[in-house]
Amino acid sequence: MKPRYLIGGIVAIVLAVAAWFSLDSSSIEYANLERAEQLGSTVQVVGTWVKDQGQSYDAQADVFRFTMADEEGRQIPVVLHGAKPNNFEIAVSLVVKGRVENGTLHASNVLTKCPSKYEGQPQGV
Amino acid sequence: MIGQILIHVLFGLAVGSAVSYVWSWLRSDPRLATIGRTLFTALSIGLITASAMLIIDVVQHRFEYTYVWNYSSTELPLHLLIASFYSGQEGSILLWTLLVSLIGVMLTPYARRHQYETAAMSIYGLIMVFLTLLLVAKNPFSYYWETFAASGMTPADVPANGKGLNPLLHNAWITIHPPILFTGFASMSVPFVFAMAGLLKRDYHRWITVAMPWALLSTAVLGFGIMLGGFWAYETLGWGGFWGWDPVENSSLIPWLVSVALVHTMLVQRRTRGLVKTNMSLAVVAFVMVLYSTFLTRSGILGDTSVHSFVDPGKFAFWILLAFMVVFSVLGLWLVLARREDMNIRREDFAPTTREFMVSIGAAIVMASAIFVTVGTSWPVIMEIIGQPKVAVAIAFYNDVHLILMPLVFVVNGLSLLVQWRSTSKGQFRRNMLVAAGLTMLLTIATVMTGLSALEHIFLASTAWFSLVVNVQTGWMIARKSIAVAGAYVSHLGIALLIFGVIATSQYEERYHAVLVQGVPTMVGDYTLTYVGKEQIEREFLDREKLRYDVSIEGNGESRTVSAILYWSDFNQRQSAFLEPGIRWGLTNDLYISPKATEWENVWNATTVMRGGTIANPLDSTQSITLQRFTMPMEEGQSEDGRMQMSAVLQIADGDGSPRELRARTRISTGDGGPAFDPEWTPISGTDIAVGLTNITRNNADPSQSTGELSFKRVGQEMPAPREVFTVEFSVKPLMSLVWIGVITMVLGFAVSIVRYLRASATPSALSSAPEAL
Numbered sequence: 001m002k003p004r005y006l007i008g009g010i011v012a013i014v015l016a017v018a019a020w021f022s023l024d025s026s027s028i029e030y031a032n033l034e035r036a037e038q039l040g041s042t043v044q045v046v047g048t049w050v051k052d053q054g055q056s057y058d059a060q061a062d063v064f065r066f067t068m069a070d071e072e073g074r075q076i077p078v079v080l081h082g083a084k085p086n087n088f089e090i091a092v093s094l095v096v097k098g099r100v101e102n103g104t105l106h107a108s109n110v111l112t113k114c115p116s117k118y119e120g121q122p123q124g125v
Numbered sequence: 126m127i128g129q130i131l132i133h134v135l136f137g138l139a140v141g142s143a144v145s146y147v148w149s150w151l152r153s154d155p156r157l158a159t160i161g162r163t164l165f166t167a168l169s170i171g172l173i174t175a176s177a178m179l180i181i182d183v184v185q186h187r188f189e190y191t192y193v194w195n196y197s198s199t200e201l202p203l204h205l206l207i208a209s210f211y212s213g214q215e216g217s218i219l220l221w222t223l224l225v226s227l228i229g230v231m232l233t234p235y236a237r238r239h240q241y242e243t244a245a246m247s248i249y250g251l252i253m254v255f256l257t258l259l260l261v262a263k264n265p266f267s268y269y270w271e272t273f274a275a276s277g278m279t280p281a282d283v284p285a286n287g288k289g290l291n292p293l294l295h296n297a298w299i300t301i302h303p304p305i306l307f308t309g310f311a312s313m314s315v316p317f318v319f320a321m322a323g324l325l326k327r328d329y330h331r332w333i334t335v336a337m338p339w340a341l342l343s344t345a346v347l348g349f350g351i352m353l354g355g356f357w358a359y360e361t362l363g364w365g366g367f368w369g370w371d372p373v374e375n376s377s378l379i380p381w382l383v384s385v386a387l388v389h390t391m392l393v394q395r396r397t398r399g400l401v402k403t404n405m406s407l408a409v410v411a412f413v414m415v416l417y418s419t420f421l422t423r424s425g426i427l428g429d430t431s432v433h434s435f436v437d438p439g440k441f442a443f444w445i446l447l448a449f450m451v452v453f454s455v456l457g458l459w460l461v462l463a464r465r466e467d468m469n470i471r472r473e474d475f476a477p478t479t480r481e482f483m484v485s486i487g488a489a490i491v492m493a494s495a496i497f498v499t500v501g502t503s504w505p506v507i508m509e510i511i512g513q514p515k516v517a518v519a520i521a522f523y524n525d526v527h528l529i530l531m532p533l534v535f536v537v538n539g540l541s542l543l544v545q546w547r548s549t550s551k552g553q554f555r556r557n558m559l560v561a562a563g564l565t566m567l568l569t570i571a572t573v574m575t576g577l578s579a580l581e582h583i584f585l586a587s588t589a590w591f592s593l594v595v596n597v598q599t600g601w602m603i604a605r606k607s608i609a610v611a612g613a614y615v616s617h618l619g620i621a622l623l624i625f626g627v628i629a630t631s632q633y634e635e636r637y638h639a640v641l642v643q644g645v646p647t648m649v650g651d652y653t654l655t656y657v658g659k660e661q662i663e664r665e666f667l668d669r670e671k672l673r674y675d676v677s678i679e680g681n682g683e684s685r686t687v688s689a690i691l692y693w694s695d696f697n698q699r700q701s702a703f704l705e706p707g708i709r710w711g712l713t714n715d716l717y718i719s720p721k722a723t724e725w726e727n728v729w730n731a732t733t734v735m736r737g738g739t740i741a742n743p744l745d746s747t748q749s750i751t752l753q754r755f756t757m758p759m760e761e762g763q764s765e766d767g768r769m770q771m772s773a774v775l776q777i778a779d780g781d782g783s784p785r786e787l788r789a790r791t792r793i794s795t796g797d798g799g800p801a802f803d804p805e806w807t808p809i810s811g812t813d814i815a816v817g818l819t820n821i822t823r824n825n826a827d828p829s830q831s832t833g834e835l836s837f838k839r840v841g842q843e844m845p846a847p848r849e850v851f852t853v854e855f856s857v858k859p860l861m862s863l864v865w866i867g868v869i870t871m872v873l874g875f876a877v878s879i880v881r882y883l884r885a886s887a888t889p890s891a892l893s894s895a896p897e898a899l
Contacts, residue, residue, distance in 0.1 A: 022525055059852040
């Protein structure tokens, strides 16, 4: 075997191992609320905003509060450190990144997913 | 109907053109190539026609077409109507196909001049077959009643207006960024077809010369398109940054990285005739990554991990996309493998002290970056396939990886220019290296003195200085002889500037949460911010209320007013505003005001209370107040000036005395903005506090759930009118300008190189080296 293949191979393996560990430590699990409560660590929860529970932004504390329901319908109050995300009201689903502490989901980020146009129903004509 | 038929005809033309060219190649019959060329021209004319038809349908508001209904509306101005053409999946596939065909029209005579037409256009035709097949699957001319036939729609059902375009996208960038990005994607097909044609023709070297200007062009255009996306996010969407390692961003970055590696290895082959197989393989990988990116972002499989909206294209389109990718990967790799023995022309290794060695190592590091970004972006899918819980990759992964790879790139880039092609004279290398290392040291110390403290960033900055110094040093000597060959140095300089901008903004950025009361100067960091006032803009449109919020910024010897935008639109029934930042651009720093919320100052100590509910008096907490009920307007009669009147019946309880009843009356006038309440301030006996009923929210379904708003003040006290409170994030972003200057410098460098290699490809030596086998 030529030395250049050997060196190349070793470098590739080292990089691959480093990448694996880095990916493993920086990957964030998708969880439902039940699992998020058990874990208590940072996860991503897919769900929807519970409209009739309202929403509010506290400008002094820079905190946005709302209640979300996960895909199984379980509900939890969410505290987002930051302002209300764009497209919040029209989002068909939310991806909330955060961790559960004392029955509240402390979120660092909320992704709002806009309506998928292809699944849309016709509007009144 | 014509549109739908046209799309099918286009597919037929693509098949016809590809078959003619392939046949011409197999039979070495130039007459068949003429047929292929004619069909390709017809295909391009057809695509121009289809695109024009779609634009006309959008501009004329033909909402009987599902696509027009989905992505446009009568309120949109012309430039946004034109942008609606590619806002959705069908239209963007049409745009991609159109651009590929137009590039094909320019490519055909070029390829012909270089005796590459039949082989190259056979492969190009095959690409067109897949693209037009995608169009058949995602036909932009579907009728509304067809799409919603299951809901009982008939051809008579034509919507009165379309759904419109998300207000976040209402700006000039949507007319610029996507077409340029798509041009970049489309032009990536060209190096691939030349590589494939080279393999078919067993012409393993000349294709490099032929394809070089195109490889540079696609890299430059794609790079520019990516930057415009970042600029858009920064300038309008208010994401605060310009890059977030989002799957959609990554999916355009990956082909760009492969393409960057490819132009470098192509350069090595031009100089040394080495890396033959590497170049063939990279050309395949670059194109396949375009398809993979398209697949990732258009198949809906990454739906939950991106800020961009992903759309499920449906089963048919999903499988075509997958087949598209698989077919070209297999075809490309099979051709490379089939010719591998043939390509083993040069077996000696590069000596480590040569430029060819260093450039190859550099390309390998860029490929490592491409692989890491690909794995990171695909990680959620990979984990799902191997049955693990679904995960997403944090931004930290990409940042960490590139904190290792970027310094390597810079060091190798600097070294590659200090050594020479073939062999390096030790004396010259030592002299130049000494100068470069000395300057790098000085500049790094200067950088550390500005306050950069994180070790990994100091390291990154010092390597960027090294690359910058060497490129200026070498580039200057070259440019003095001929500016035409200095392109590469200019591009490298651009990358170094970009990275300085990235380090500065990520390490020195200051962010503040600021609550600005109108007219009140507020100290925020080193600056004094004042929310001056707002003004409605774009009043001619009835579907929106667009407000400009002016904030004056004073400090560090300057005084400026910047404007953030709050955009209330019918798109979301004006439930909340779409927000656009206000920016004071500057060479040394940007001042960035990102709006968060607006509200009115609560000067009246207003408190909302439900019927039957009890609150504490905000001015005297020993006193409790219960809202027993509301009186009816009939009970109260009209006020002197004829307004309707209502009262809240309150029960006041002190710590000691017995509870007593109080009626707080209010006069109600109705107007466009809903009812307005004008309270009669009623003194609470035994205190100097007066209470007023400032709002009533009636719950029609359950009147017992109605709420009232009670306000409080001292008797005789005159309160100022409530002022508006504008909550923002204020940030100071140092050297942000370097990010844009860096990328533009890089693109300009590419432009210089494109001209150079276009000339080189036209020289007779390149033409005569291998006649075509026709």
